[in-house]
Amino acid sequence: xxxxxxxxxxxxxxxxxxxxxxxxxxxxxxxxxxxxxxxxxxxxxxxxxxxxxxxxxxxxxxxxxxxxxxxxxxxxxxxxxxxxxxxxxxxxxxxxxxxxxxxxxxxxxxxxxxxxxxxxxxxxxxxxxxxxxxxxxxxxxxxxxxxxxxxxxxxxxxxxxxxxxxxxxxxxxxxxxxxxxxxxxxxxxxxxxxxxxxxxxxxxxxxxxxxxxxxxxxxxxxxxxxxxxxxxxxxxxxxxxxxxxxxxxxxxxxxxxxxxxxxxxxxxxxxxxxxxxxxxxxxxxxxxxxxxxxxxxxxxxxxxxxxxxxxxxxxxxxxxxxxxxxxxxxxxxxxxxxxxxxxxxxxxxxxxxxxxxxxxxxxxxxxxxxxxxxxxxxxxxxxxxxxxxxxxxxxxxx
Amino acid sequence: xxxxxxxxxxxxxxxxxxxxxxxxxxxxxxxxxxxxxxxxxxxxxxxxxxxxxxxxxxxxxxxxxxxxxxxxxxxxxxxxxxxxxxxxxxxxxxxxxxxxxxxxxxxxxxxxxxxxxxxxxxxxxxxxxxxxxxxxxxxxxxxxxxxxxxxxxxxxxxxxxxxxxxxxxxxxxxxxxxxxxxxxxxxxxxxxxxxxxxxxxxxxxxxxxxxxxxxxxxxxxxxxxxxxxxxxxxxxxxxxxxxxxxxxxxxxxxxxxxxxxxxxxxxxxxxxxxxxxxxxxxxxxxxxxxxxxxxxxxxxxxxxxxxxxxxxxxx
Numbered sequence: 001x002x003x004x005x006x007x008x009x010x011x012x013x014x015x016x017x018x019x020x021x022x023x024x025x026x027x028x029x030x031x032x033x034x035x036x037x038x039x040x041x042x043x044x045x046x047x048x049x050x051x052x053x054x055x056x057x058x059x060x061x062x063x064x065x066x067x068x069x070x071x072x073x074x075x076x077x078x079x080x081x082x083x084x085x086x087x088x089x090x091x092x093x094x095x096x097x098x099x100x101x102x103x104x105x106x107x108x109x110x111x112x113x114x115x116x117x118x119x120x121x122x123x124x125x126x127x128x129x130x131x132x133x134x135x136x137x138x139x140x141x142x143x144x145x146x147x148x149x150x151x152x153x154x155x156x157x158x159x160x161x162x163x164x165x166x167x168x169x170x171x172x173x174x175x176x177x178x179x180x181x182x183x184x185x186x187x188x189x190x191x192x193x194x195x196x197x198x199x200x201x202x203x204x205x206x207x208x209x210x211x212x213x214x215x216x217x218x219x220x221x222x223x224x225x226x227x228x229x230x231x232x233x234x235x236x237x238x239x240x241x242x243x244x245x246x247x248x249x250x251x252x253x254x255x256x257x258x259x260x261x262x263x264x265x266x267x268x269x270x271x272x273x274x275x276x277x278x279x280x281x282x283x284x285x286x287x288x289x290x291x292x293x294x295x296x297x298x299x300x301x302x303x304x305x306x307x308x309x310x311x312x313x314x315x316x317x318x319x320x321x322x323x324x325x326x327x328x329x330x331x332x333x334x335x336x337x338x339x340x341x342x343x344x345x346x347x348x349x350x351x352x353x354x355x356x357x358x359x360x361x362x363x364x365x366x367x368x369x370x371x372x373x374x375x376x377x378x379x380x381x382x383x384x385x386x387x388x389x390x391x392x393x394x395x396x397x398x
Numbered sequence: 399x400x401x402x403x404x405x406x407x408x409x410x411x412x413x414x415x416x417x418x419x420x421x422x423x424x425x426x427x428x429x430x431x432x433x434x435x436x437x438x439x440x441x442x443x444x445x446x447x448x449x450x451x452x453x454x455x456x457x458x459x460x461x462x463x464x465x466x467x468x469x470x471x472x473x474x475x476x477x478x479x480x481x482x483x484x485x486x487x488x489x490x491x492x493x494x495x496x497x498x499x500x501x502x503x504x505x506x507x508x509x510x511x512x513x514x515x516x517x518x519x520x521x522x523x524x525x526x527x528x529x530x531x532x533x534x535x536x537x538x539x540x541x542x543x544x545x546x547x548x549x550x551x552x553x554x555x556x557x558x559x560x561x562x563x564x565x566x567x568x569x570x571x572x573x574x575x576x577x578x579x580x581x582x583x584x585x586x587x588x589x590x591x592x593x594x595x596x597x598x599x600x601x602x603x604x605x606x607x608x609x610x611x612x613x614x615x616x617x618x619x620x621x622x623x624x625x626x627x628x629x630x631x632x633x634x635x636x637x638x639x640x641x642x643x644x645x646x647x648x649x650x651x652x653x654x655x656x657x658x659x660x661x662x663x664x665x666x667x668x669x670x671x672x673x674x675x676x677x678x679x680x681x682x683x684x685x686x687x688x689x690x691x692x693x694x695x696x697x698x699x700x701x702x703x704x705x706x707x708x709x710x711x712x713x
Contacts (some may be wrong), residue, residue: 010498017668018487205482207485209543213499383452 005212008036011222017195017227028237035244042248052118055097058084068101068128071120097121105129105136122211176318176342183274183338184311185238190282190305192225198289198376207380216380217373220290224282224369232279239313269354270341276361277337281307283368290376293386300386314342321346331357333364371396399427399473399551399582400484401446406455408441415441417606418455423453423584423599425461428577430593432585432694433603437607439586439655440479441606443555447476448583461550469551471500475628477544479555479586482536489539490690492528500547507546514542532559534629538687541569552576554585558592570596590690599630609697614690621693624660625667630681639677645670658686 038045056079057068070076076099079087089097091110098110107125110119134147186277201207211220284307290299314335317326321343330339332348336357343349378387378395387395401423408416416438423429433437444450446457448469451585457486459466459473466473483492490511497507515521517539530537537560547551557573558566566589573583573596587593593600594614601611602621610620624647629636633651636659640649650658661667688696 006501007499010495014495014498018484023479154420201484204485205478206484208449208480209476209540210499211449212474212497213471213496 001121002059004201007218008221008225010238012225013222015115015197016305017225018197018226019230032237032244034238035248038248040247045252051117052094054069055095055099056083057085057099057101059101061101061103066392068125071124073117074121087261099125101125101129105132171231175303175345176321177315178239179270179274179317179342180315181242182235184308185264186235186274186278187281187308189234190227190231190278191285191308193305194223194282194285195292195295197223197227197284199292199295201250202293208346211380212366216377217370220283220286220373220376222367224279224372225285227286228275228278229280232275233283266344269344272341273337273358273361275366276358277333280333280337280361280365280368283365287368287372287375290372290379291387291392293382300387307334311338314338318342325355331360333357336361370398374398393398399459401513401551401582402457402458402460403442404458405443406452406457407454408445408450414547414606416445416452418607418701419601419603419606420607420680421583421601423609424579425582426580427594427598428583428585430597430600431584431603431689432588432590432593433599434588434667434698436605437603438606439603442556442603443476443479443553443584443586452520453496466688473549474551474553474636475544475547475549477541477552477554477557479559481540483528483540483543488525488527489531492539493543496543497546502547509516510548510562511542512670514545517572518542518565534562534565537561538565538568541572544573550581552583554579554583555586556587560588560591566592590694594690600690602690602697604698609694617690617695618687621697622688624663625689626686627659627661627667627683628652628686629657629659629683630655631657631678635678638675643674643677655681664700687697 014249031303041299042265049087050073055074055076057070057076058079068076073099076097079098084098084100087095087110091112096111099121100108100110102108108126109121134144139147214222217383285304288300288304292300310329310332314329317329318339320326326343329335330343331353340349340354340357344354345347374395375392378391381387382391401421403419403421406415406416406488418644419438420443421429434437441450446469447528452521454685459469460654464683467603484495487495494507497504497511501650511524518541519536520535523531523535528539531539531712541554541557544554554573557569560568562589570592573585573625577598585597586595597614599611599613600617602609602617606650610617612620625679633656634656637649637651640657640659645662647660649660652658661670671683678705
């Protein structure tokens with residue numbers, strides 16, 4: 001039976017809509033829009049609220065003082081020697097700073113009190129005075145150019161993969177970590193919704209009537225697909241959210257923008273792995289949930305955390321994509337849907353590893369889906385009580 | 399749609415829920431399974447709709463085209479005893495979902511939903527979540543969900559429970575109309591007065607076993623072989639004198655001037671009345687027919703007494 005026949009797709013859509021609350025979604029999207037708007041418009045916003053400082057600059061020896069350009073939030077006018085003499089005893093209230101540039105290309109700042117904005121002015125003056133010092137040296141044009149430009153430092157990465165071909169770093173461990181967080185969010189979303197979906201139906205007594213219309217397998221398949229759509233939606237949202245946060249953080253920093261590139265193959269392969277993995281994990285969670293009658297009184301609820309363990313283990317090896325443990329975890333179905341995309345984003349992965357990992361994931365999904373349907377069919381025979389571990393084992397064996 | 403159940407048995411670990419039950423439901427009939435809670439009605443129904451498997455016995459389904467291997471979802475509708483719908487979704491959402499799963503065309507489904515909601519006076523509330531409805535109204539929505547696809551066979555487990563008398567009548571009318579349209583209805587209930595008016599045939603169950611089955615007259619013949627009479631006389635004297643009289647099974651004092659007398663089926667009452675009248679003068683007498691409810695209770699009581707006697711003898 002196809003995973004997406006007509007009834008299954010109807011159930012999947014029903015399950016998706018059942019937990020899709022417009023109000024909450026709009027609040028989340030609104031929050032996201034606000035963060036993105038703030039991050040993109042932060043320059044303009046900060047300019048409005050930026051404090052402006054005024055001061056004066058005095059060159060003890062230079063003839064053309066107008067050359068120095070102060071930071072944009074500081075306005076300096078040229079001062080005369082008489083004013084400087086006067087301000088040595090008392091700095092006027094309308095001036096935040098008086099800059100005195102000495103003949104040896106050093107400077108003194110006279111201020112009312114210490115503040116952060118003075119650091120920016122100090123940096124700016126240091127750069128300017130350094131240029132003056134270089135200009136004062138008796139150098140040829142070639143020497144000046146050499147001094148003005150920074151020396152090259154080449155990055156030579158010597159990496160040998162299993163094919164013993166040269167490897168190229170395609171991403172960073174941050175990307176893998178980011179992916180891991182996204183997948184964790186997807187899995188946790190599935191965990192919560194699947195548990196709620198199945199046990200609430202039992203408590204609301206929906207199960208018996210629907211089972212005369214659809215088979216346990218169709219019902220489970222529909223749930224698995226519907227809840228997986230929610231997991232993917234949660235991942236997409238968290239991705240956009242983190243993106244917006246990164247944009248916001250960058251707008252506060254000197255860099256002002258965030259950018260990373262990702263290969264199309266890596267993107268497509270990652271999507272396939274993540275989707276299959278979420279389907280498999282949600283099938284596993286569906287099977288567990290089907291054996292629980294009342295989540296408030298069942299000791300079995302805690303066992304639903306087991307599928308999450310391999311995902312947490314992945315975090316410890318995500319920055320060593322070519323380590324033995326990372327390679328094993330990228331092939332085992334319980335962790336491959338997180339580890340394989342993380343490796344693909346960071347390093348070259350052998351084709352046989354990708355193929356084996358994908359095949360094992362598909363086989364696990366099919367098996368887990370069948371087990372979930374069998375557990376569900378068995379669970380509904382136990383009116384008001386939970387099946388024993390022995391019953392569960394029999395159902396798993398089919 | 400005809401149903402032939404033969405020697406059906408279902409056992410759970412320590413309990414035999416259904417014990418060697420056989421019955422036949424013919425097309426266009428209303429057949430009722432009667433009995434108190436725990437009698438085995440729901441277990442029997444669950445086997446019929448395929449939710450559980452029988453340990454012994456067989457269920458055969460046939461229609462005008464001949465025998466069918468099993469019931470398919472299109473053929474029948476099932477209202478379980480253990481029922482409910484999605485509480486956080488509206489009436490329309492719930493009914494729309496069921497109609498979709500039934501494969502109904504969208505416009506036809508919409509038309510039928512509107513008609514049924516109108517019938518049960520729920521049109522105004524169709525956009526309200528289920529949790530805001532009373533238990534009775536939720537029950538009506540559930541019944542609509544059951545009947546939406548207009549099946550040939552309707553199986554209803556306790557359709558009257560939770561309904562007030564007015565809505566019980568509504569449901570009775572719906573079932574009568576289904577019968578008139580040639581549909582087969584199998585229902586389980588413990589409201590015997592309602593079923594007495596509605597069902598063509600019935601099966602009375604207790605502890606998984608059949609106590610009696612057939613038409614009301616056939617049931618009466620099985621459960622009430624003795625004749626019961628209402629006699630106006632001095633009740634105290636009647637109790638004192640008639641109790642030991644040959645051919646009298648029991649004398650029950652109803653009030654000072656009325657007694658109910660159960661007469662042995664083999665006695666000729668024309669000869670009995672003068673003898674009784676000699677002992678205690680009778681002002682009037684008339685035959686009395688017990689309702690299904692009383693017959694059932696009497697039978698259960700007799701069965702309980704019998705089993706107590708057996709236990710006593712064994713002890």
